[in-house]
Amino acid sequence: MVVMAVAFILVRDLFAVIMLSGIFSLTAAALYVLMDAVDVAFTEAAVGAGIATVLGLATLGLIGAPAEKVAGRHPLGPLLLAVVTGVALIASTWNLPRYGDPAAPINRHVAPYYITESGREIGVPNIVTSVLSSYRGFDTLGETTVIFTAAAGVLALLGRRRRRPTADQAATDERQP
Amino acid sequence: MSGNPILRITAKLLLPAILLFALYVQFHGDFGPGGGFQAGVIFASAFILHALLVGVPAARKVAPAWLVQAALALGVLLYAGVGFAGLLLGGNYLDYNVLAHDPVHGQHLGIILIEFGVGTTVATAMITIFFTFADAEGAPDPAAEDEP
Numbered sequence: 001m002v003v004m005a006v007a008f009i010l011v012r013d014l015f016a017v018i019m020l021s022g023i024f025s026l027t028a029a030a031l032y033v034l035m036d037a038v039d040v041a042f043t044e045a046a047v048g049a050g051i052a053t054v055l056g057l058a059t060l061g062l063i064g065a066p067a068e069k070v071a072g073r074h075p076l077g078p079l080l081l082a083v084v085t086g087v088a089l090i091a092s093t094w095n096l097p098r099y100g101d102p103a104a105p106i107n108r109h110v111a112p113y114y115i116t117e118s119g120r121e122i123g124v125p126n127i128v129t130s131v132l133s134s135y136r137g138f139d140t141l142g143e144t145t146v147i148f149t150a151a152a153g154v155l156a157l158l159g160r161r162r163r164r165p166t167a168d169q170a171a172t173d174e175r176q177p
Numbered sequence: 178m179s180g181n182p183i184l185r186i187t188a189k190l191l192l193p194a195i196l197l198f199a200l201y202v203q204f205h206g207d208f209g210p211g212g213g214f215q216a217g218v219i220f221a222s223a224f225i226l227h228a229l230l231v232g233v234p235a236a237r238k239v240a241p242a243w244l245v246q247a248a249l250a251l252g253v254l255l256y257a258g259v260g261f262a263g264l265l266l267g268g269n270y271l272d273y274n275v276l277a278h279d280p281v282h283g284q285h286l287g288i289i290l291i292e293f294g295v296g297t298t299v300a301t302a303m304i305t306i307f308f309t310f311a312d313a314e315g316a317p318d319p320a321a322e323d324e325p
Contacts, residue, residue, distance in 0.1 A: 151302035
């Protein structure tokens, strides 16, 4: 995955970048399966590797393929910032509890309650589903609203162009002789 | 893409399987991995495959804009409505225990309803976004056509 991340930066062709991001998502999904998070892996494979790639390709078809190089300022400052942040993040992972440690705070807060009680209270074998839609129903309502808002935003931005393309076209043609 | 018989026939064979799998993921989410979100994306991917195959204007006939946009709003409304139903029946907002006589049955009903709401909204949102992008792509745009 590190190799892919470096390739992202180096590859200039947008088509290759979109394909790489799809492969990256699929690898991440495989990693989630190894960590026993099948629901997350499922979502990652469907959204990250599937829909995001298709949408990326649609966007690429929309804008053409402008592969011009971004004439930049000196990249040293941003690079330094990125390296420092990355090192700080990696250093802080040493303080995280070991993966799957039963004594970790995250496994001692509400997780035992969900595991022992959700079968009795909700009666659904998949604990992820009962947490997602019942215990954390507000969260999921918010997420659904976010998706609704995203689609509404796309409609508001791009959906109107279809209705009066001739007037817009005439206006742009006049401005650019 | 529609000119290639291999792609066309493979996609035709896959479409019903994808739709069926989406429904399975939707309604089997209580027992296995899955749920409204994943099912919505898979359902939408079938429509996107169809649109890639026959072109967006033809695919629009299967999923007209008014229907997709109505379902987009209805999914969120169904979710929020289940919350209000719980409120009206004497519980808290999004409390499914009061939806049926037995709390566990109420939870089942509530989860299935809201997952259906999530699935509807996610599927139609993905379809909307893709169709809108692809439509704008097909719009007469001389700047884009000049690209080699």
